[in-house]
Every structure is written in structure tokens, then in C-alpha cells.
Amino acid sequence: MTPTYQQPTERGYYGQFGGAFIPEMLYPNVEELRQQYLDILADPGFQQEYQLLLRDYVGRPTPLFEAKRLSEKYNTRVFLKREDLCHTGAHKVNNTVGQILLARRLGKTRIIAETGAGQHGVATATVCALMGMQCIVYMGEIDMERQKPNVYRMRLLGAEVRAAMSGSRTLKDATNEAIRDWISNPVDTHYIIGSVVGPHPYPDLVARLQSVISEEMRKQLLEKTGSELPQYVVACVGGGSNAAGAFYHFLEEPTVQLVAVEAAGHGIHSGHSAATSVLGKPGIIHGSRTLLMQDEDGQITEPYSLSAGLDYPGIGPLHAFLADSGRAHFISIEDEEALRAVAELSRLEGIIPALETAHALAALGQLGAGPDDVVVVNLSGRGDKDLETYIKYADSIM
Amino acid sequence: MNRIKDAFDKKQKNLLNVYFTAGYPSLHDTVPILQALSAAGADLIEIGMPFSDPLADGPVIQQSSTVALQNGMNLRVLFGQLAGIREQVPDTPILLMGYLNPVLQFGVENFCREAAAVGADGVILPDLPLDDYVAEYQPVFQQYNLRPVFLITPQTAPARIRRIDELTDSFLYLVSGPGTTGGASTQAEGVQEAYFQRIEAMQLRNPRLIGFGIGDKASFQKACQYAEGAIIGSAFIRALEGVDDAPAAASRFVASILS
Ligand SMILES: Cc1ncc(COP(=O)(O)O)c(C=O)c1O
Numbered sequence: 001m002t003p004t005y006q007q008p009t010e011r012g013y014y015g016q017f018g019g020a021f022i023p024e025m026l027y028p029n030v031e032e033l034r035q036q037y038l039d040i041l042a043d044p045g046f047q048q049e050y051q052l053l054l055r056d057y058v059g060r061p062t063p064l065f066e067a068k069r070l071s072e073k074y075n076t077r078v079f080l081k082r083e084d085l086c087h088t089g090a091h092k093v094n095n096t097v098g099q100i101l102l103a104r105r106l107g108k109t110r111i112i113a114e115t116g117a118g119q120h121g122v123a124t125a126t127v128c129a130l131m132g133m134q135c136i137v138y139m140g141e142i143d144m145e146r147q148k149p150n151v152y153r154m155r156l157l158g159a160e161v162r163a164a165m166s167g168s169r170t171l172k173d174a175t176n177e178a179i180r181d182w183i184s185n186p187v188d189t190h191y192i193i194g195s196v197v198g199p200h201p202y203p204d205l206v207a208r209l210q211s212v213i214s215e216e217m218r219k220q221l222l223e224k225t226g227s228e229l230p231q232y233v234v235a236c237v238g239g240g241s242n243a244a245g246a247f248y249h250f251l252e253e254p255t256v257q258l259v260a261v262e263a264a265g266h267g268i269h270s271g272h273s274a275a276t277s278v279l280g281k282p283g284i285i286h287g288s289r290t291l292l293m294q295d296e297d298g299q300i301t302e303p304y305s306l307s308a309g310l311d312y313p314g315i316g317p318l319h320a321f322l323a324d325s326g327r328a329h330f331i332s333i334e335d336e337e338a339l340r341a342v343a344e345l346s347r348l349e350g351i352i353p354a355l356e357t358a359h360a361l362a363a364l365g366q367l368g369a370g371p372d373d374v375v376v377v378n379l380s381g382r383g384d385k386d387l388e389t390y391i392k393y394a395d396s397i398m
Numbered sequence: 399m400n401r402i403k404d405a406f407d408k409k410q411k412n413l414l415n416v417y418f419t420a421g422y423p424s425l426h427d428t429v430p431i432l433q434a435l436s437a438a439g440a441d442l443i444e445i446g447m448p449f450s451d452p453l454a455d456g457p458v459i460q461q462s463s464t465v466a467l468q469n470g471m472n473l474r475v476l477f478g479q480l481a482g483i484r485e486q487v488p489d490t491p492i493l494l495m496g497y498l499n500p501v502l503q504f505g506v507e508n509f510c511r512e513a514a515a516v517g518a519d520g521v522i523l524p525d526l527p528l529d530d531y532v533a534e535y536q537p538v539f540q541q542y543n544l545r546p547v548f549l550i551t552p553q554t555a556p557a558r559i560r561r562i563d564e565l566t567d568s569f570l571y572l573v574s575g576p577g578t579t580g581g582a583s584t585q586a587e588g589v590q591e592a593y594f595q596r597i598e599a600m601q602l603r604n605p606r607l608i609g610f611g612i613g614d615k616a617s618f619q620k621a622c623q624y625a626e627g628a629i630i631g632s633a634f635i636r637a638l639e640g641v642d643d644a645p646a647a648a649s650r651f652v653a654s655i656l657s
Contacts (some may be wrong), residue, residue, distance in 0.1 A: 011529075021498060023454040023524040024549040026572060027558075166460060172451070179453050184577045188555050283449070284499045284525065297472040298503030299450040 005251035005327060006207075007317070013322060017317035020199035022287045025183040030190075030287075032106065034201045040105050041208060049215035053097045054212060057130070058087045060094075062213075064376070066222035069348040076369040079224070080351070083216055083242065090354065090381030091210060091242045091338075092123035096192055098209035100127040110134045110189040114178040115236065116143055116171030117309035118150025118354060119381055120194030127161035135159040138177040140170040143308040150385050168302035171238070171312045172338035175286050195239025196316030199287030203244075203316050210245025217376055218249055233368055234259040235398020237273075237330075237362040238309045238318035246378035247328065255328060260319060261363045263305035264332035266308045272304035275332040276315045278324040285314040291323065306335040306389065309356040309381075333357040336396060337362040342383060354381035355389060399521045401491040402568045406626060407606045413627025414618065414655055415442040415607050416634055417495065418648075419462040420479070421471025422448075425524060428471075428479045434645035438652035441627065442607075444522065445480075447473060454524045457579035458632040473504045477512040482595045484517035493520035493547060503576040507538050507637075514542035520568050522547045528562065547571050552593045556600070558613075561604040572593030572597060572608045572625060578586050580632030581611055594624035618655050630655065 005014070012018040012034075015183050022030055036267045054060040060084045066373040071078045071238040083091035096113075103111060111128050114137070115121030121137040128135035137154055141163045144151050152163050175197075196203040196210075214277045233250055235243035248255040265273040273279060280291035283299060293301045293313035307313040315323075322328035333341075338355060341362035346352045352362060357380045369375050383390065390397060405413065416435050420428045428445070443556065448463035450473050454461070483492070484536050485612060494513055501509045501523065509607040513521065521544050526535070531546060539546055545568035550559055563570065572594070575585045612618055613633030621628035634651055639645040 019527070021525045021527060021530075025454065025551050025576070027527075028551075028553040028555070049590075089656075165462075167450070176451055176453060180456075180578050182453065184581065186551075186576050243642060270405070281503075283502065291500075294501065294503070296497070298476075298500035299467060299472075300499075322503070 005322070006093060006248065008200065008204050008389070009021070011305035012204065012223060014190050014321035016282065017290050017324070018203065019289050020287055021289065022199045023183065024339060025186060026179070027251065029182065030199050031185055036106065037102065037201050037205050040102050044102055046105065049101055050098055055206045058093050059085060060212065061216040062086060064217060064224065066224065066263065066279070067349050070345070070364070072370070073348065074364045075166055075371050077374045078364065079213060079374065080249040081213060081246065081376055081377045082379055083213065084351070084353065084357070084379050084382035088123045088126050089384060090119040090123065091213065091245060092120040092194060093126065094212055094245065095121070095206050095209045096123040096127045099129050099190070100133070100204060102374045103192070105132065108188060108190035111192055112138070112178050112181050112189055113160060113192045113194060114138045114174040115194060116174065116308070116311060118143065118147040118154065118385060119356070121159070121161070122150050122153045122157070124192050125157035128159060129157045130299040136181065137161050138174040138181070140174045142169040143171065143174070145386050146256040147308050148388065161238060166283070170308065172300065172303070179286065192395045194325065195241040196244045196318055197286055197288060197314060203288065203318055204332065206241050207244040207318060210241050211248035211379065212249065213242070213245035214249035217246070220295040221374065225374050229253055229256050230376045232257045232369055232373065232375040233261055233337050233378070234261065234360050234363055234367070234375060235378040236261045236310060236356050236369050237315055237319055238312050238356060240319040242380035244316065246316055246376070251327070258322065259367065260322065260328045260330050261360045262330060262332045263307055263310035263359055264334045265304040265306070267334055268332055268380065274303035274305040274311050274313070274340065276313060277330040278332060280314070288317050290314050290317045291320040292337065302320060307338065307352070307355040310359060331363045331366055333362040335358040338395050339393050351379070353379060354383050355386045357381050401489060402442070404489070405491050409441055411626055412622045413441040413607065414439070414652065415444060415627060415629040416440045416652065417444040417629060417631035418634055418638070419446040419448055419459065419466050420476045421466035421469045422462040422635070423465065423638050423641070423644055425469040425471060425475070426471055427440065428476065430645040431482065431648050432485055434648035435652060436487045438649040439656050440490065442491045442493065442629070443474070444493045444495045447476060447494055447500060449497040452497060454578055456578040456632060458580045458635050462635045473500060473509065477516055480516035486637065488491070491519045492517065493522055494518050495522040497523055498523050498525050506535055510538050510542040512543055513544055518544065518546050520545040522571065524549055528565065529597050532565065549573050550597065552576065559597070559600060559602070563604055566604045568607045569605065569626070570602065570604050571629070572606050574608050574610045574612065574621070577610060578611055591624070598624060615655050
């Protein structure tokens, strides 16, 4: 099997990135998953259940909306892929629906997850409620504070939310705690990772489960523009799952420019940033060799972004490869620019985006797209969870 | 020279292996603690190379790692501190334990060369996969006479245990049960014993040390019924918390286990 952008090697490598750098305690679980995930995903019974849930529970296909006023402003044709209209308000549920079905087939009864913005935690708690499974979500203490509504949503859905108190008390630390939980509960537990990160096969598994986004885009673009292929696909990157899903079916289409947008926080070189593709060097985080923000001793540095979902010191190994090979173009957007993009979309199109998503929208002015170009922005989530932040920064937004 | 083998030849059972984090409680405690442990009768010593995100470690070693990093510990400093250690601690095997990323950034070959130069005998990197070790690092480990130690857990399949045994020329690190370091065993009565006995019955080439959750004389002695010895980490780190005289605390701790 020759590796492509879509398909890592058998050991999970995209170029030099990927692999499974895990302690022995995790080996049996990760190996079981590696041996079975492709067969399970290809199984007609699995596909039938998965597709039915995507349609009747998640609400797919999500619309591709031509944003006329935004298009006018940027003098290009902008389409929004409305992942914010998925049940639970973000793309994250595409992955959790698939993984919960997989967990059941593996005979697991207890589910753990990490969450940053809380969207993946909510999406996991949701499918656990649906399937009647126990659910424990790890969330950084700082993130529990800044994404409070999602903490309450998870609890209402029956999940237990456990605060991660170490390090910067954000997404990285929540992921550490989830991995430690899995080490302590190797038999009955499945870990539903929320992005295209972690040891192989997770990056490929999550990318495949999110690839429905670009599968739908192609059909919808054909209908609306006469061509399946746009000139640009733009998505924000925390770990990179919504971007992986939006890019997936365009990866091998060289005419489509893929634009990945990272969080620059207070500025790329301010010391308060999460722009991993610029600041990172190859290293190992959460079982994967990827681009990683670290000091010269190989200690992982604490990232920063106002957006809890982008506040992560690594990126998925697929994205590290896309950055390294030049297949995708990486842009970073500061907190302030993202906040302005929240107001812009709200006022021009009547859609309040998530703060993560706003980073992708803020990149519209930097693409150099022409009036005849078709630009698809993956609208990964809605802004309800960020309302408190938007109120706090009302002065800079409005 | 194989200090690890010599230690097991000399003592065959009840071997005590003590782990501590380099640069904890203060930066320059590394060597005094090492000397005190050896003098008090520890049979092997693991020096933890602190890492910002130690996935296999519980809260105690996480905390000691954070403090050590704040104190300024890194591999360069550690090798500087350990230079000449073999004049003071000639025989006790020293193993370096940590995570792969700091070693990769230091350079694996540089790391092996420096480790060998200060007289380290073995290396434990829990997140270095077996296949990657064989494919990429075995030759350089062997060139510098550094012996890797791999972990075995209750879930490790028999064929994999055999393979680990084949690749090992030191000892096997038997993780006592599911959990991170310092965690108390939550297993039902008898489950742990069955696991230890299952491994014992495999008649492996290498001696075994049981680690994770061993913390006092009673748990040490119990572990020693099923293996050549045991490893204590978190409980020792806890014994160093807030003390004025770390070497004295180290001597007292070893005495409390072996007396
Ligand atoms: C709406 C939304 N978009 C994007 C992200 C970032 O994650 P990823 O890069 O995996 O898509 C998150 C994460 O919480 C999110 O909630």
C-alpha cells in the first residue's frame, strides 16, 4: 500500500509524521483498534447504522450555503459548509457517532474523552446517552470556566466531567488525563479522541469519520457551481479534525488550494500563541510524532489561544505532513481578528460562529481569491458556547 | 562489564530498585540522593529525567517532574551532575528513566554516548515502542553498552512477553496492575497473584522486578514473593517532600524497606 495524503502507512505514517509512541499499558487497546478499525468501518452493517444516524440524528447532509453578502465584501464566491447545524452544534458529532458504534463492536462499555471547547465532550456525552453507555469527559480547569455552558450540557446528558488540573489546565492536559484514565482502565474502556491526533490509528480513523464533510461538499458544489472542485477550501485547525474532514476528498486534487488556519493568540511571536506549524518542530505528543511546540530540551510548551478548541501545542500528523510538503497553506489568525470575524459573519449573514470557526473566516481577506473563484469555508461550529466571551469582548467585536 | 547482571548474580532475591526524579527536591540533590541510596543498600537506582507531560505517571511523579524542570533540570545539567559518579558509586546499576521526546531533541546517539560516559547501565523509555527500538535504536544502544528495559503489563500477550524477553538483557519491568505510577492496586484479590504466577511459569531468561504501587516494607516483601525484587518510586518521592536533608531522608527510606 503506497501512502498518500489520504492513507497513512500501515504503521500510521504520513511522511515522517505519525506512528504510535505509547507506553506498553496502552499497547493492547491501540493494537486491537489498529487491527480492526478498517474492517469495522468497511462493514456494511456498520455503514448502515452510521449513515442512518448521520441522517436522522445528526441531521446530515448539512447545507452548503452561498454567503452572498460575505462574497460581496471579499469580492469572491464564498460558500459556507454548515457543520454548525449538526446536532450539538459542531462537526465533532460526526466522529463520536462513528466511534461509539465502533466501541460497541469492540465490546467496550465505558467511554472516556478529552475536550477543549467542550464541543467534543458534548458530542461524546450525547452519543453515550443515545447508546446508554457510561461517559467520563476530561476538561482543563481553565476551559471549564471559559466554556461553562458546555460543562452544564455534558452533565445534563449524564456525563461526568472531570477537571484536568495540571500544566496550563487546557486541552493538552485534558488529553493527558484521558490517556492516564485509559492506562488505568484498559479492559472495559474505549477512548473517543476528538481530533485527528493521538497514536495511529486515531488520526486516520477520525479523518475517515469526518470525511463525510468533503464528500457532501463535492456533490453540493457540482449542483451549485457546475464543478465538484472549488479553488479554495478553508478550515481552522486545533488538532485538525474539521480541516481533515473538509480537505479529505480534495487532498488528491492539486487544483484545490487547501488553507489551514491556526490560532496566533496575541501574535505568533508574542509567547502567547498556538500557531504550531510556525512555532513547532518535530516531536512526540500524545503518542504521535508531529509538529510540536516545545523548548530546546524537548519539553512541551504551553500554548495560548482565546479559543479553547485551538489551544493545543501540536497538530495532527496529517496536517504536519500537509504543512511540511506544502500541500496545504497555513495561515495564523490572532484573537482580535477572530473576534472581528465573529461580528462580521453575525451581521452580514445572520450566523454566529464558534470562536474556533471565526479563525477560518478571518482568513478570507488573506487568500487572494478572485471574483470568479469559489471558496468554501468549513463552518465548523456555532457560537452559543462562546457567548460569555463575546459579551466580555463586546467592545472589540462591535 | 554488566553491573545489572552482577547485581542480580550477587543477590538473586529481594532486590530493591529505587526511582527518584533528577533535580528534585532541589537541583543539586541528584548526586547526594544517589550516593545515599546506594550507601543505604538500594540494589539498583533509576534516575528520572523529568518531562513536562509524563503520560505513564501519577500525580506524585508529575509533581516532582514539574518542580525539577522549574529548578532547571535538563539532560545537559543531569549529565554534568553525573560526571565522575562512578568514582563514588562504582557498582550500583544506574538506569535513566524518562520519555522519548527530550531524548529525541538531545539526539539519540548523543544521549547514548553521554549516558555511557557517565557510567549509566540501562535506559527505560516507556513511550519508545518495541518495533521502533528494534528498527532504529538497537544498534546505537548496543554500541554504547546501554541496556533497554521494557514494561510488561497484565494485558501483555504471551508472545509479546517472549519477544520482550528476547530483546532484553537486564530485567523485565512488571507493572503490577492497571494504572499509572503511584496508583494503588484496585484489582480483585488473587488477580494480581495469578498474573505474577503466570509470568513466573513462563521461565523467562531475564529476572523480573515488580513496580507501580509498591510503597512500603509490606508491599515490597509481597512483591518479592513473585519476582526477584521490586521498584519503588512515588512513595520515595513523597518521602523527599519538604525535607531539609534529602540524603538523610533517602537513607531512612531505604532502611524502612530493607530493615
Ligand atoms: C467548533 C469547533 N471548531 C474547531 C475545533 C477545533 O478542533 P479540530 O481542529 O479538531 O477541528 C473545535 C474544537 O473544540 C470546535 O469546537
